[in-house]
Amino acid sequence: MGRTLVKIGQTDVETTALGLGANAVGGRNLFPNLKDETGIEIVQTALRSGINLIDTAYAYGLGHSEELIGQAIQNFDRHEITIASKGAHDGDQFNNDPQFLTTQVENSLRRLKTDYLDIYYIHFPDEKTPKAEAVGALQRLKEQGKIRAIGVSNFSLDQIKEANADGYVDIVEDQFSLLHQDNLAKMTYLKDHQISFVPYFPLASGLLTGKYDGPVSFADGDIRAKNPDFQAPRYDQILAAVKRVQPIADLHQATVAQTILAWYMQNPLISIVIPGAKQPAQVQSNAAALDVQLNDEEYAEIDRLFAAFK
Numbered sequence: 547m548g549r550t551l552v553k554i555g556q557t558d559v560e561t562t563a564l565g566l567g568a569n570a571v572g573g574r575n576l577f578p579n580l581k582d583e584t585g586i587e588i589v590q591t592a593l594r595s596g597i598n599l600i601d602t603a604y605a606y607g608l609g610h611s612e613e614l615i616g617q618a619i620q621n622f623d624r625h626e627i628t629i630a631s632k633g634a635h636d637g638d639q640f641n642n643d644p645q646f647l648t649t650q651v652e653n654s655l656r657r658l659k660t661d662y663l664d665i666y667y668i669h670f671p672d673e674k675t676p677k678a679e680a681v682g683a684l685q686r687l688k689e690q691g692k693i694r695a696i697g698v699s700n701f702s703l704d705q706i707k708e709a710n711a712d713g714y715v716d717i718v719e720d721q722f723s724l725l726h727q728d729n730l731a732k733m734t735y736l737k738d739h740q741i742s743f744v745p746y747f748p749l750a751s752g753l754l755t756g757k758y759d760g761p762v763s764f765a766d767g768d769i770r771a772k773n774p775d776f777q778a779p780r781y782d783q784i785l786a787a788v789k790r791v792q793p794i795a796d797l798h799q800a801t802v803a804q805t806i807l808a809w810y811m812q813n814p815l816i817s818i819v820i821p822g823a824k825q826p827a828q829v830q831s832n833a834a835a836l837d838v839q840l841n842d843e844e845y846a847e848i849d850r851l852f853a854a855f856k
């Protein structure tokens with residue numbers, strides 16, 4: 547099916563507005579009991595369901611997510627896929643040293659079995675490297691054709707400005723969801739400077755799918771076990787707001803998750819949205835959000851329902 551594609555910053559990278567967040571593909575340091583075969587199937591299901599963007603990072607399984615994606619895409623046309631990866635983790639520290647980032651990109655290319663990355667993000671800022679120097683290293687990789695767009699992630703607005711001193715930043719990834727709206731000022735700045743924005747945790751780790759209805763607990767080793775969103779009283783306040791999305795979803799014969807993903811895709815401050823998935827059926831269902839079109843009133847109503855989280 548033909549899809550409208552989204553352009554990343556001022557580059558010629560184009561992607562579907564919905565991507566796959568691949569931290570549960572091989573991210574065995576983040577979630578317990580992940581199976582490699584399921585991870586590969588999730589990626590292939592995404593590509594067969596009209597999604598062409600896969601968002602990964604070295605940090606997801608310390609290279610294992612990239613390795614599985616490299617396997618998963620072997621029988622697909624590489625030029626039809628937008629691959630985003632990230633690096634900065636150096637043991638338990640962050641490192642933005644130009645030479646370190648250059649080596650990280652080479653390692654990601656090898657694990658993904660490809661000769662270019664469509665987007666490469668500095669995953670987290672370190673404390674010592676001048677940000678324009680770090681981004682300068684990515685600009686040299688861009689000139690060599692090894693990456694096509696430059697991103698930074700988890701940077702403060704001041705760090706973004708510093709990183710973008712030479713105008714090299716094309717995209718920023720940071721936390722934003724209907725439950726976590728603190729980055730709105732940053733997002734407005736990015737829009738004004740034609741830098742794309744991609745929010746992470748768009749489904750608030752599953753809470754915004756509407757599937758939770760009562761007390762919940764997670765296995766040891768699951769990053770959600772200590773997440774304040776899953777603790778009362780905030781948890782109950784969230785469930786009440788999510789419930790009120792259901793009537794809007796019903797009008798579109800859609801799920802709550804699809805309706806909320808459609809909201810992000812219609813938000814003028816957001817370029818692309820990358821929900822994660824633990825099962826192929828989830829990614830298939832999320833892909834159908836590409837067909838949900840909210841009217842202005844519905845968009846505003848969802849905005850109002852979550853206004854308390856601004």
Ligand code: NAP
Pocket residue numbers: 566567568569570601602669699700719720745746747748749750751752753755757803820821822823824825827828829831832
């Ligand atoms: P998320 O997108 O908010 O939530 C995804 C989780 O929700 C899935 O793993 C699944 O978990 C559940 N889910 C998804 N679709 C569903 C559906 N249709 N029905 C029911 N449940 C569904 O959170 P995330 O995956 O942790 O984050 C998204 C992506 O953002 C990551 O994959 C990663 O690429 C990126 N990210 C980036 C950074 C960064 O520092 N740059 C940080 C965090 C994340 P269960 O089945 O277990 O409920």
